[in-house]
Amino acid sequence: MNEQLFLYDTTLRDGAQYKGISFSLQDKLKITQLLDDFGMDYIEGGWPGSNPKDEAYFRHARTMGLRQAKLVAFGATRKPLQDVEQDLQIQSLLAADTPVVALVSKFWQFHVETVLRTDLIENLKMIYDSVAYFKSYGREVVLDAEHFFDGFKDSPDYAFQCIEAAINAGVDNVTLCDTNGGSMPDEIAATVAAVKARFPQLSLGIHCHNDCELAVANSLTSIKAGVRLIQGTVNGYGERCGNANLVSLLGSLLLKPSFNQSLHFNHTVKEKNLTTLSKQVADIANMPLKSDAAYVGNNAFSHKGGIHVAAIAKASQTYEHIDPERVGNQREITISELSGKSNVQLQAQKLGLDVSRNFAQVLDSIKSLEKTGLTLENAPGSFEMLVRKQDEAYQPHFTILNIQINVNDLNKSTRHNAELCTATVKVRVKNKIAHVVEEASGPVDALNLALKKALTVFFPHINDMQLTDYKVSILDPEKASAATTRVWLQSGYQNQRWATIGCSDNIIQASTQALIDSYQLFLIKYNHVAGDNNLNNPQHHFLYSDHEVTHNGNA
Ligand SMILES: CC(=O)SCCNC(=O)CCNC(=O)[C@H](O)C(C)(C)COP(=O)(O)OP(=O)(O)OC[C@H]1O[C@@H](n2cnc3c(N)ncnc32)[C@H](O)[C@@H]1OP(=O)(O)O
Numbered sequence: 001m002n003e004q005l006f007l008y009d010t011t012l013r014d015g016a017q018y019k020g021i022s023f024s025l026q027d028k029l030k031i032t033q034l035l036d037d038f039g040m041d042y043i044e045g046g047w048p049g050s051n052p053k054d055e056a057y058f059r060h061a062r063t064m065g066l067r068q069a070k071l072v073a074f075g076a077t078r079k080p081l082q083d084v085e086q087d088l089q090i091q092s093l094l095a096a097d098t099p100v101v102a103l104v105s106k107f108w109q110f111h112v113e114t115v116l117r118t119d120l121i122e123n124l125k126m127i128y129d130s131v132a133y134f135k136s137y138g139r140e141v142v143l144d145a146e147h148f149f150d151g152f153k154d155s156p157d158y159a160f161q162c163i164e165a166a167i168n169a170g171v172d173n174v175t176l177c178d179t180n181g182g183s184m185p186d187e188i189a190a191t192v193a194a195v196k197a198r199f200p201q202l203s204l205g206i207h208c209h210n211d212c213e214l215a216v217a218n219s220l221t222s223i224k225a226g227v228r229l230i231q232g233t234v235n236g237y238g239e240r241c242g243n244a245n246l247v248s249l250l251g252s253l254l255l256k257p258s259f260n261q262s263l264h265f266n267h268t269v270k271e272k273n274l275t276t277l278s279k280q281v282a283d284i285a286n287m288p289l290k291s292d293a294a295y296v297g298n299n300a301f302s303h304k305g306g307i308h309v310a311a312i313a314k315a316s317q318t319y320e321h322i323d324p325e326r327v328g329n330q331r332e333i334t335i336s337e338l339s340g341k342s343n344v345q346l347q348a349q350k351l352g353l354d355v356s357r358n359f360a361q362v363l364d365s366i367k368s369l370e371k372t373g374l375t376l377e378n379a380p381g382s383f384e385m386l387v388r389k390q391d392e393a394y395q396p397h398f399t400i401l402n403i404q405i406n407v408n409d410l411n412k413s414t415r416h417n418a419e420l421c422t423a424t425v426k427v428r429v430k431n432k433i434a435h436v437v438e439e440a441s442g443p444v445d446a447l448n449l450a451l452k453k454a455l456t457v458f459f460p461h462i463n464d465m466q467l468t469d470y471k472v473s474i475l476d477p478e479k480a481s482a483a484t485t486r487v488w489l490q491s492g493y494q495n496q497r498w499a500t501i502g503c504s505d506n507i508i509q510a511s512t513q514a515l516i517d518s519y520q521l522f523l524i525k526y527n528h529v530a531g532d533n534n535l536n537n538p539q540h541h542f543l544y545s546d547h548e549v550t551h552n553g554n555a
């Protein structure tokens with residue numbers, strides 16, 4: 001029988017408990033829309049009894065007209081020995097006015113006695129009263145059975161009594177929580193099977209934490225044992241090590257026959273949208289997306305080892321468990337000292353370059369350069385330039401004749417910071433020379449400004465290009481101030497980005513290498529012959545410091 005598996009997203013509640021995440025109200029509403037568009041069945045939006053932002057969230061979210069998802073407000077069972085009508089937390093949960101309410105409740109005796117500091121019978125009453133109260137208002141109630149697996153290990157009998165109290169009160173779903181994330185897959189399977197055997201009619205959910213990096217595996221195991229509602233978060237955000245990652249879970253649930261042949265999902269859920277969902281939520285959360293994230297990470301289908309790439313070129317299934325496009329991701333071939341000829345050929349082919357005659361030479365250069373500390377895997381722009389430079393027909397757009405950097409007197413207190421460093425750059429293009437000076441507070445900035453200014457003389461379009469990122473790493477810190485520096489930089493033009501790299505025991509030289517590759521690449525790709533007008537004008541004006549001088553082309 002093909003049964004529906006319900007997707008319950010708690011990114012906005014448990015995901016918000018992830019260290020480093022702080023959603024604004026607008027963030028929460030935007031994510032709600034994304035989750036609804038994706039096709040989640042439930043969206044747990046927050047805890048209205050916790051803070052005014054979550055209260056405001058429900059006021060807004062319930063008017064959004066969600067197409068697919070049911071909005072869930074999260075809270076706890078009533079306080080010990082308190083009437084539900086008097087319990088402010090219960091009242092704010094009711095006021096959130098959502099079709100679904102989730103109640104976290106204690107299922108482990110140890111917690112009842114140590115944390116709630118009440119007796120076991122009172123906890124059963126708290127469960128019963130709280131569930132019955134929301135049922136009397138016509139709400140769908142999901143009971144989050146906190147620490148269910150630990151509680152069950154301690155006393156299966158008490159864990160069952162808690163479920164019975166919830167069933168007697170009319171609960172719609174009991175979600176078994178591996179709250180401390182310490183359970184192993186075999187324990188999850190056996191416990192869910194025991195609950196299913198005892199309460200065959202009860203709708204069961206699962207909520208796993210990732211403290212042993214098993215949240216996804218444990219969730220999948222629980223589905224095999226009879227769970228039909230799965231809680232998780234986009235990208236696995238959540239308290240401590242996080243929750244079950246719904247993105248990875250869905251990759252397997254939607255694509256692996258052991259799940260997709262026995263289950264079905266809401267019709268709008270499409271594996272093709274997983275990469276976009278993951279990236280969009282990470283972007284709103286302002287969290288870096290893990291490059292090794294299953295299915296959707298940048299590395300998920302990125303191939304580095306030469307043997308892998310050679311095989312991929314013959315048949316992609318040799319080293320890919322699925323076609324990356326099925327989840328909206330893409331294949332990537334990496335260039336490094338571990339490359340073989342296939343890496344070079346495939347990557348060059350992607351760039352539209354022909355290396356059929358010189359791939360061995362290109363490969364040798366890569367391996368020699370990597371030995372010096374240059375890493376090409378994150379700098380495809382420098383790989384492209386390396387391939388181009390190895391071509392006999394290659395003509396650089398410009399040649400650097402000279403670079404001088406001066407650090408002015410740092411002690412001169414009257415000097416403005418922006419004048420601390422001076423860079424003089426002499427560039428030749430065809431038979432013309434530009435010789436310019438620029439000042440900045442740092443030597444690399446002065447160098448870049450001067451280089452750009454010199455090139456702009458010939459290629460005005462270069463002004464539209466920007467440096468968008470600059471990173472430095474020290475390769476041999478034990479050499480102290482004589483250490484080798486690796487400079488990685490990213491450049492941008494409109495919505496295009498490209499990365500180049502340089503490496504030297506001189507930071508200016510390393511930066512110059514990366515900058516030259518970046519500007520040459522821009523001119524190859526985007527400028528073509530622009531700027532040639534200036535080359536034909538023998539009386540071009542050059543700026544030298546504050547003074548305008550006329551240059552006749554003879555440097
Ligand atoms: C497993 C989970 O992830 S559950 C969700 C956890 N998430 C959060 O805690 C985030 C939101 N929390 C909050 O904003 C606050 O903690 C609040 C508003 C809920 C409570 O704040 P406070 O009233 O100041 O209490 P505090 O946070 O110090 O302690 C929690 C109280 O809840 C009680 N409690 C814990 N679980 C339950 C439960 N299932 N049912 C009833 N009460 C509970 C605790 O015993 C404690 O009560 P006490 O104050 O009498 O000792």
Ligand SMILES: CC(=O)C(=O)O
Nearest residue numbers: 104144146147177179
């Ligand atoms: C409910 C919940 O977040 C937990 O038990 O982990």
